[in-house]
Amino acid sequence: MKSFSSLSAMVLIPLLGLPLACVPIPPQNLAEVKTNPLPVPAIQKPLSPRSVSSQPQQPSPQTEPPLPPKQVTQPIPSSSPSVAPKKPLASFLELIVPESLAMGETAQLVARVKDATGQLMDAKDYELEWTSSQPTGIGVDAAGRATGKINYGFSDIYVHVVGTTLVTHKIISLVGGSSGGGGGGAAAPPPPPPPVALAPGTPVLTSLSATADFNGSTLTLTGTDFDATAANNTVKFGNTAATVTAATATSLTVTVPAGLSGAQPVTVTVNGKTSAASNFEIKPDITTLSAANGVGGDTLTITGTGYDAGTAANNKVKFGNTQATVTAATATTLTITVPSDAPSGVQNVSVQVGHQTSGIAAFSIKPVITSLSASAGIVGSSLTITGSGFDATPANNTVKFGTITATVTTATPTSLTLAVPANASGLVNVTNTVGGQTNTGTNNFAVRPNILSMSGVTGKVGSSVTLTGTGFDALPANNIVMFGLARGLVTAATGGSLTVNVPNAAGGSQNVTVQVGTQTSNFTIYTIIPEITALNSTAGSSAGKLNLVRREVLTISGTGFDLVTLANNTVKFGGTPVAAFGFSGQDIKVLIPVGLTTGDLPMTVEVFGQTSNSITATVPVVGINLTGGYK
Incomplete structure (x- = not known):
């Protein structure tokens, strides 16, 4: 050199x-x-x-x-x-x-x-x-x-x-x-x-390799006047001593102690001399949830580290943006109540302690139906479902009536408004599926049948009539169609139409209703016209016409008669009315009056203002006994 x-x-x-x-x-x-x-x-x-x-x-x-x-x-x-x-x-x-x-x-x-x-x-x-x-x-x-x-x-x-x-x-x-x-x-x-x-000299702590981390993480402290022998350095997080795993005169490697939360002042002590503190914050961590899904109001336990065990309220738990109530806390567990207004579907659960927020854990909020605004209604009517765990976006909620899906028109986390879907029938369970979760409760809603129109308003017994409407059952036998007090025979059925034969009900106007399950529809009017199918008497007939013998009993067969109240059936011989006086099965009986005019007479039966077809009978000449004597 x-x-x-x-x-x-x-x-x-x-x-x-x-x-x-x-x-x-x-x-x-x-x-x-x-x-x-x-x-x-x-x-x-x-x-x-x-x-x-x-x-x-x-x-x-x-x-x-x-x-x-x-x-x-x-x-x-x-x-x-x-x-x-x-x-x-x-x-x-x-x-x-x-x-x-x-x-x-x-x-x-x-x-x-x-x-x-x-x-x-x-x-x-x-x-x-x-x-x-x-x-x-x-x-x-x-x-x-x-x-x-x-x-x-x-x-x-x-x-x-x-x-x-x-x-x-x-x-x-x-x-x-x-x-x-x-x-x-x-x-x-x-x-x-x-x-x-x-x-x-007095150790000087100039920097930390991180300002925040989890319990158990490795942290490097940089400074001066540290002892190169790890055991000769005392590093504390607040009042808790950390384990020093490696040391030089200018750096220390330590493990963040377990059981801490929030802000912790970090100090280094060497030979009885302590450095000024550097701030370090413990990050909370979520390791497990006691359940992967649940409903609002459920109790959930969060397991992890970095929680504030002293004051439960210092631990802020959120489901998405909705804060939950923490009811109990330790350094490693939090007991919370799932918020009832948390959005439906998969929610990111996080824990915040001080300025630090944990990572997220997935939790699925299951929808819950607590009530329906009505227990029954017709197709197309508005229905409000109240509960929790619904999605505020209507399209994200799937509501079914049996297998039929309804259209949700408005939605909040606690209510859904929808129209009762077409083709829904009978008692149905309303379910709501959000984020892959379906409510488990049973909330029955009865779809009430509704008659919108009828193919005819008048007709004879046995005529075929088609009813159009909603809420009918596709199985014919499950639809009860009444004409007054008489049940019609349903020959074909869909959710929106019924084909039925007019029963043998009293003539005149009858209220037609449809019953499905326990629900009965509105009514419509159908007018039954009585019909005479046969006349029977002991006098026999001549030239194809029944002979009417005065004071004899005439049996009239037909349909549309009032089989409950005799007085409602009026038999007319020409222009002469005669009240029926008895029944015989589906027939009515009448006494042929004495004052009938000789010759052919048109006979009819009138029920509730409706007049049957006319049959011509013959009144023989007075004094001639058609059976061999005079009358």
Whole structure:
């Protein structure tokens, strides 16, 4: 290596928490300098150091002057005399450099401070800054020593005492060399005393590898004045000690303790000295849910870490954007009530403690039907379903009447409005499917049949009539069609139409209704016309006409007669009305009056204003007994 005598450097070396450079400082110039305590780790001993000269050496671009014979000190003028010191400072600041150095090489600069008697001072009593007009390659090695490139052409090193106004003072020229070096063969000055290890200072925690993480995660603490033996460092999160798994003088690797939540001040203690705290927040974590799905009002247990065990309300649990009520809490479990107004389908469950929010866990809200606005109704009528777990978007709710899907027109998380679907019939279970979940309750709704029209409004018994409407059963036998008190025979059926034969009901206007299950439709009017199908008497007939014998009983067969109230059936012989006096099965009986006119007479039966077909009968001549005597 090339020796030098005029070699100098301009270096900026922040020494907060590092080994300090060494330059003599007279005590009378430091009496009024304010200082701040700063920890400094043990000094690394340089290889074959040279000491510094007492007078600045003038650089020469042509020659290298000889090395100085000894180390001396030079005063530093005070730049801030008005600032009171914390306590008296050192007398000497010594700067040590390698014995020889070539231009452009990196020198390890080691600093140490002595008092007037030459004893090393406690690092907590001083704090220094270095400054340079042209720093080059400044850095700090793994041992905490300041390094920088030393180049020819710069002759001065400056020092500034922290706590004063930033005014730099030229201290001394940096020189170095080795035996046999140039510069006139001057002898090298004796080396300074070997560095003495300083007592460890207060640890400084400068940064954390993360500001928030889960219990059990690995965290790296960066700073100074840590102990390289892991067990000699006490790291606490609040009042809880963490396990230190690896350590150097400037970094610690720890495991975040279990059972913590919220904000935790992190501190490092070494040899009874504790650093200032750095804030760290525990992230809550969800590992399991006690159920994958449920309904509003269910109790759910969340298992994980990072929960606030002291106050349940400090744990904010949300289903999507809907907050749940936390009823109990430990550091690893939360007991909550599933909110009844939570949206339906799959919801992201999260836990927030302080400023930190956990990851999400999926929970499916099942819809629940609590009531229907009506227990029965016709197709097309409006129905409101009340419950929970519905989706606020109508199309996201599937409501079925049996196998028939209804159209939801409006929706909230607690109610659905829809129209009773066509082709729904009988008692049906209204179900709601949202997000793959279906309610399990049974809510029966009876679809009431509704008659909209009839193919005819009048007719004889036995006529075929088609009813059009809604809510009919596709199975003919499940539809009961009544004409008054008589049931018609349904021969064909769909959900919207019925074909029925008019029963033998009393003539006149009859209320036609359809019953499906327990529900009966509205009614419509159908007029039944009575019909005479046969006349029977003991007088026989002549020329195809029945002979009417006065005072004899005439039996009239037909349909549409009132078989309940005789008085409602009126038999007319020509223009002479005669009331029926008895029944015989489906027939009515009447006594042929005495005063009938001889000859042919049209006979009819009138029921509730409706007149039957006419049949002609013959009244024989008075006195002739058609059976052999006179009447």
